Amino acid sequence: MTVKKPFWNPYAAGIGLGLVLLLSFIVTGRGLGASGAMKRVQAAVVHKIDPTYAEQNPNIGSYFGPERGPLDAWIVFLAIGVVLGGFAGALSAGRIRIETIHGPSFNRESRWILAVLGGVISGFAAQMARGCTSGQALTGGAQLALGSWVFMFAVFGGAYALAWFVRRQWI
Amino acid sequence: MDGPMSIEFSFGYGAEMTAALIAGIGFGFFLERAGFGRADNLASIFYGRDFRVMRVMFTAIVTAMTGLYFCDLLGIMPLSSIGIMDTYLWPQLVGGLMLGAGFIIGGYCPGTSIVGAVSGKVDAILFVLGIPLGSFVFTVSYDSLAGFHKSGMMGRVLLSDVMGVPSGVVVFAVTLFAVGALFAVSKIEAVVNRSAGKAS
Numbered sequence: 001m002t003v004k005k006p007f008w009n010p011y012a013a014g015i016g017l018g019l020v021l022l023l024s025f026i027v028t029g030r031g032l033g034a035s036g037a038m039k040r041v042q043a044a045v046v047h048k049i050d051p052t053y054a055e056q057n058p059n060i061g062s063y064f065g066p067e068r069g070p071l072d073a074w075i076v077f078l079a080i081g082v083v084l085g086g087f088a089g090a091l092s093a094g095r096i097r098i099e100t101i102h103g104p105s106f107n108r109e110s111r112w113i114l115a116v117l118g119g120v121i122s123g124f125a126a127q128m129a130r131g132c133t134s135g136q137a138l139t140g141g142a143q144l145a146l147g148s149w150v151f152m153f154a155v156f157g158g159a160y161a162l163a164w165f166v167r168r169q170w171i
Numbered sequence: 172m173d174g175p176m177s178i179e180f181s182f183g184y185g186a187e188m189t190a191a192l193i194a195g196i197g198f199g200f201f202l203e204r205a206g207f208g209r210a211d212n213l214a215s216i217f218y219g220r221d222f223r224v225m226r227v228m229f230t231a232i233v234t235a236m237t238g239l240y241f242c243d244l245l246g247i248m249p250l251s252s253i254g255i256m257d258t259y260l261w262p263q264l265v266g267g268l269m270l271g272a273g274f275i276i277g278g279y280c281p282g283t284s285i286v287g288a289v290s291g292k293v294d295a296i297l298f299v300l301g302i303p304l305g306s307f308v309f310t311v312s313y314d315s316l317a318g319f320h321k322s323g324m325m326g327r328v329l330l331s332d333v334m335g336v337p338s339g340v341v342v343f344a345v346t347l348f349a350v351g352a353l354f355a356v357s358k359i360e361a362v363v364n365r366s367a368g369k370a371s
Contacts, residue, residue, distance in 0.1 A: 099291065111294055118274070122273030
């Protein structure tokens, strides 16, 4: 059994994340992201079911070029990297464990329902905002883009506004 | 150098995708080390108990921002040479509020849910599966959403443009804001955890 290692000091982890973001800007001219890859997965599934509809939809139609499929894009490779890096991190720290995270007075099944619901809301929200915490708050935040800062404060605002209502899930 | 390396050295498609993959590996690794693969670590910021999320995020933003604006100042890589996030004020405001709602209800945001999922967290796996579903709802209702989605379009607007001050001033102000906010939240943490300790 590997011993579970503690998480890093948050400032050290923050500097690490910041340097990855900075290097990404310097090497590729782009920042980081996550939801864009999920949007493309969704687009690929829609295309499998109904190619004509997918190609004519103004939201995802541009993903189906003659040369490259919807999954052949930098953001998808970045997400594959997150899978590999996250797995390597969890494995090397002895943190891979099948479990459901929830507060002491909340049952597992209800947590599962809220997890799916939260995912659905986030998927919709990230499309609306053209990015998520990675693509907007981190990337656009570091660039000092106006809309990304509006987004970041809105994320905190939305979560704090609802925290009381779902408190039993967490505390 | 006067632009990102991908342009300077005219990266081919393979090189660009490899660079993205490597960036992702670093991103995933540090998210995991930060403790962001667990919903409880992420949610506790919203109950004032542990502001780890804000510490990591603000430190990352200040680090990347300082480096980015330093490169711009030295002329190594002008900001105009990289992809700046366009501002669409209203959809970013509403999308942000909704993402915050998804965060506290579901326990993750899209990036952190991937890390949680590969660490074996069942709730994170379910959250990940929900994301393309929400994305699908957006796609099928795009006709009625398109108008709002394009509202408040302002293009490449930086905080320094809005405030009418040199970008160096904003970099300095954001750093001060981050330090001040992190100082304030450690006070809040101390108060919340003291009263929680008394209650139990």
